[in-house]
Amino acid sequence: MTRAAIVGATGYSGAELCALLARHHHVEIVSLFSSGGKDARAVRFARLHPLLGGSTGPDAEPFSLERLKATRPDVVFLATPNETSAELAPKILESGAKVIDISGAFRLREAAAYPKWYGFEHPAPWLLAEAVYGLTEWCGGELSGARLVANPGCYSTSILLALKPVLPLLAKGQAVICDSVSGVSGAGKKSDVAYSFSEVEGNFKAYGVGVHRHEPEMRQDLGLSADAPFVFVPHLLPTVRGILSTLHVSFAQPQTPNVLAAAYEKPYAATPFVRVRAAGELPELRDVVGTPRAEIGFALLPGGRRGVLVSVIDNLLKGAASSAVQNMNRVFGHPETEGLA
Ligand SMILES: NC(=O)c1ccc[n+]([C@@H]2O[C@H](COP(=O)([O-])OP(=O)(O)OC[C@H]3O[C@@H](n4cnc5c(N)ncnc54)[C@H](OP(=O)(O)O)[C@@H]3O)[C@@H](O)[C@H]2O)c1
Incomplete structure (x- = not known):
């Protein structure tokens, strides 16, 4: 059994982690934590997530740290704010446990x-080279036995999964x-207030253009310089969960549906949590919300030089908790679908 702890178990992603790990056959949850400090509170295990209603586990x-x-x-899963994870990870690694952040x-x-993207000086810069960027489907053996996994951002997961297979076909x-x-x-x-019911309900808006934190990690993973023409526009949708990304791309040569289907088939033929639709069949949020899957669809525009890729995930699962469990399974050599299928 793998002994797992979650810091941030009382948050949205941490609660999803609790629910997934509670049904994992090779995991024992040994401790769960909310924030420290005077406002921190204990929360009973069964209250952390609706699926835990009748189950027992640590509160x-x-x-x-002690x-x-x-x-x-x-x-130790860190489902905590960025700066908290940066401070805690080196201390936890020192104790001999692995960290999935x-x-x-x-x-x-x-x-x-x-400092530019996250607003703080990194307290453990020596760990940045070691951390494995855990876009699971694009990782090879590097996850096996890794000490520190950096789970990708939720927007990044949806975009990178759709874009990476067709990258070699794009017009420079x-x-x-x-x-x-x-x-x-x-x-x-x-x-x-920006996320309160009365601001969000019945509304729709773009935000964070050019300054969103997921942009530099996507550029880094795609090998794009800071001024390469890559435009990322996040929007706030008045629903609770789910991410839908629509990517507009131009190809170097006119493409056919078969070539694009083959480009996706190669990396995703055997992946349990990425499904690629037939040409022209575009996935919707309701296809994935509440699941650990990403679904991807594509459509070619007349002439075949331009295409639209659509990718959907549940931000709290494939965008956070389920991909963290998928990564843990790879790190510890458990079946990749354990706790998730
Ligand atoms: N939400 C998403 O869709 C999503 C997707 C991917 C990645 N992420 C990332 O995952 C992390 C957690 O996100 P979230 O949305 O789940 O956040 P959240 O709902 O705000 O929960 C944050 C959790 O961290 C705990 N916490 C806060 N400060 C802490 C401290 N100093 N020490 C220990 N624990 C502390 C909170 O405890 P209390 O309950 O006591 O406040 C809570 O359990 C963030 O870094 C976020 O960027 C989020």
Whole structure:
């Protein structure tokens, strides 16, 4: 059994992690934590997630590093704010446990990028080269036995899964335009008037253009410089969960549906959690919300030089908790679908 702890178990993604790990046959949940400090509160296990109603497990307690270590986890999931993950990960690694971080604290290779994109100096820059960027379907053996996994951002997961297979076919110098929409849970449970019911319901807006934190990790993963023509426009959708990304691309040569289908078939033929639709069949949010899957569709425009790719995920699952469990399965050599299928 793999002994697992979750810091941030009382948050949206942490609660999903609890529900997934509770039914994992090779995992024992040894400890769960909310935030520390005077406002922190204990939460009973059964109250963390609706699916845990009748189950038993450790209650979430206010965070303490000593208490975490005392529970002797093999792996600690960090479902915490970026700066908290950056501070905690080196201390946890020192204790001998592995870390799967779903924040952005270890996604960027360059420590110098953190003040600009995340607003803090990175406290553990020596770990950035070691962290495995865990876009599971595009990882090889590097996840096996890894000490530190940086789970990709939710928008990044939806965009990279759709874009990477067709990247070699794209026209150089032509912009890739990614319009993504996310449900409000993407912002976590923190209270902010911008995410309140009366601001969001019946409304729809773009935000964070050119300054969203997921942009540099996507450029890094795609090997694009800071001024390469890649446009990412996130939008806030008045629903609770789900991300739909629509990518507008230009091909170097006119393409056929068969060539695009073959480009997707190659990386995803045997992947349990990425489904690619037939040409022209575009997935919708309801196809994936509540599941650990990504679904991808594509359509060619007349002439075959331009295409539209559509990718959908549940931001709290494939965009966070289920991909973290998929990564843990790879790290510890458990079947990839365990706890998820
Ligand atoms: N939401 C998404 O769709 C999504 C997707 C991918 C990645 N992420 C990333 O995952 C992380 C968690 O996101 P979330 O949306 O689940 O956040 P959230 O709902 O706001 O929950 C944050 C969790 O972190 C705990 N926490 C806050 N400060 C802490 C501290 N100093 N020490 C220990 N625990 C602390 C909170 O405890 P209390 O309950 O006591 O406040 C809560 O359990 C973030 O870095 C986020 O960027 C989120």
